[in-house]
Amino acid sequence: MLSTIEIRPDDLSGDDTRRLVAFHLAALVGTAPPESVHALDVDALRRPGITVWSAWIDDRIAGIAALRDLAADRGEIKSMRVGDGFRGTGVGRALLEHVVHSARERGMTGLWLETGITEDFAPAHRLYESAGFVDCGPFDGYLPDPHSRFMTLAL
Numbered sequence: 001m002l003s004t005i006e007i008r009p010d011d012l013s014g015d016d017t018r019r020l021v022a023f024h025l026a027a028l029v030g031t032a033p034p035e036s037v038h039a040l041d042v043d044a045l046r047r048p049g050i051t052v053w054s055a056w057i058d059d060r061i062a063g064i065a066a067l068r069d070l071a072a073d074r075g076e077i078k079s080m081r082v083g084d085g086f087r088g089t090g091v092g093r094a095l096l097e098h099v100v101h102s103a104r105e106r107g108m109t110g111l112w113l114e115t116g117i118t119e120d121f122a123p124a125h126r127l128y129e130s131a132g133f134v135d136c137g138p139f140d141g142y143l144p145d146p147h148s149r150f151m152t153l154a155l
Helices: 015-028 090-104 119-130
Strands: 006-009 049-056 060-071 074-082 110-116 135-138 148-154
Touching: 006 090, 015 049, 015 060, 015 074, 049 074, 049 090, 060 090, 074 090, 090 110, 090 119, 110 119, 119 148
Parallel strands: 074 110
Antiparallel strands: 006 049, 049 060, 060 074, 110 148, 135 148
16 A cells, blocks of 8 residues: 655756656657657746646655646646556546646646557547547647647646
């Protein structure tokens, strides 16, 4: 049985978080052409308007997630990643619920996300669908892309 999942703001200065972001980016190579991979590296995740959280279990990083402000009332989920050793343990759901709750607290009325379409992304699709996300078109500068799935949630 896993211990409690602790979710905390992350400034991306820790080696564990930086490694998980790098792992996330490396895992996306080959899932789509480079122009269709929209994941952010550590420097991009540090830009103003992006908040990053990390999930920890027993002092081990279990996952990351970010919220990018699109406007005062809209946000985008970025960099959702659960470490391989923690998949299927509720970490992804805990992070998603945390991001949704944070968006509501900020007064946002909608969330969007872009994700991949290969079988590797099926668990993420199921998670987002179970939380009420529905398919939508491209948003905020994204273009139609056969390698991307766009989803939204009204808050």
